[in-house]
Amino acid sequence: MAAKTLSDHGINDFLILEATDKIGGRMVSTDFSGYTVEIGANWVEGVGGKHVNPIWELAKRYNLRMSKSNFDNISSNVYNEEGRLLPLSETKPHFDIADACQSYLDVLSNSLNAHDEEDISLTTGQRLFGLIPTSPLDMAIDYSYYDFEIAEPPRVTSLKNVLPNPTFVEYGDDEYFVCDKRGYSYIPKQLAKDFLKHENEIIIDPRLQLQKVVRHIEYSANGVRIETEDNSTFYSKYAILSVSLGVLKSRLITYQPDLPYWKIKTFYQFDMSIYTKIFLKFPYTFWLTGPGTEFFLYTDDSRGYYTYWQHLENEYPGSNIIFVTVTDDESRRIEQQSDEETKGEIMQVLRKLFGKDIPEPENILVPRWWKNRLHGGSYTNWPIGVSEADFDRMKAPVGPLYFTGEHTSSNFNGYVHGAYLAGIATAETLVDCIKYKKCKEITSNDLPWMNPNTTQVTNKTEQTCNGVCCKAIQQERESLRSFYIDTIDSLQHALTNKCKPS
């Protein structure tokens, strides 16, 4: 969308450098035993509200096959630790309390924001309400309300910035599950065809360069020099960096000069969560199918242990495919073990729920988002402790380097529509700079002592540094600056040594 927006504004001398052999990024599908499954983004989230989600519009325009997800019935589909399907009379009171608590958290968040009060975590909010989910049932319900959406536990998540979820407030509560042979990535592929040369479905425009893994960026007021893994070099006046926050946090790309402290700090403070859908194909279905059965929960003593299940019989009747979603530490744990081990754990759970005689799966698919160096996780979550001013630094340009991607969308981070809107917004900022010379400067909220080269540093220091305190402030500033630089240097040194091939 960033490139398309530049093109829409008549700026066409750009290159798109993409590491993989296709576009779409985290919108990615694969063939799984003859069926197209989405390993990454799956739902158009936020439909039926006061505004129209732009992704919904595109999905309709391209006639994407989708099915509306009905999560309401999940309270009828809860299995306890022994595998017993719990009657609604047993589960409903727990869901009702979770509902009430969520409404309370929405109101509390609005109130904290309105009064400019300090942020708290979702867990703190839950405690204020009087809910402490500790039983396997309450933990599973809690997991389904929060982790299943934001992929991190409530205790790390910012109440003020995450609830009420702007996606559902703005665009509505409905969610549509994409189940199209062409994949969810049909949308970005079609958008690319709007402005890149193509023959039928294939983009042949030389401005799209695939399999170019960016590894080094040099930048100055005069422009940008980019090196890719295949030793190609590219020069440009400006660059828009649209890699994920996981990549920004990693050292996959090095910078000369290094990015300023305030920028790196913001990357490290924000969270890249992990959300993993593990697909299994069986010779036949042994789980409940039919209306209202699509989603079910398994409650376990260990929070988030293979809790959230979904079958694909509504979307692909006769496919005999089921998938379970895990997140965060469970995803990390599972990514580090073999698929056989994961299959063994999953089968233990399924045998509890559906009996010892169920068949072995014919196929299993375990995506590894965290280990993938081009993603470093699934999508961002706003953690407690990051203010909006901090967040503004996420998208702030550094000289000729501009930043975009879902992680730069303050309202819709973590979503496809967030990435889409961020691409437009960042490109428009760059267009303002290129065409109208309205170039965005680094804000005065930056940590000035870490960034001695910006003019604002001098101004700010001059304003605050006077009389007898001046020397002390300067000394403090210098010692803090060298402390951080030394720490970063020694850490980098230690890591480089550690990473040297033995």
Ligand SMILES: Cc1cc2nc3c(=O)[nH]c(=O)nc-3n(C[C@H](O)[C@H](O)[C@H](O)COP(=O)(O)OP(=O)(O)OC[C@H]3O[C@@H](n4cnc5c(N)ncnc54)[C@H](O)[C@@H]3O)c2cc1C
């Ligand atoms: C498992 C999962 C489930 C999700 N579910 C949903 C959902 O149901 N609904 C929803 O709205 N959102 C969902 N999301 C989030 C959504 O997919 C993302 O927010 C969105 O696709 C991010 O788009 P982006 O352009 O910011 O980043 P990306 O799509 O990650 O694009 C970044 C691109 O940069 C490339 N790249 C990385 N490093 C380099 C490098 N060094 N050099 C060159 N290129 C590089 C990558 O290959 C990638 O193509 C999900 C994500 C995941 C992973």
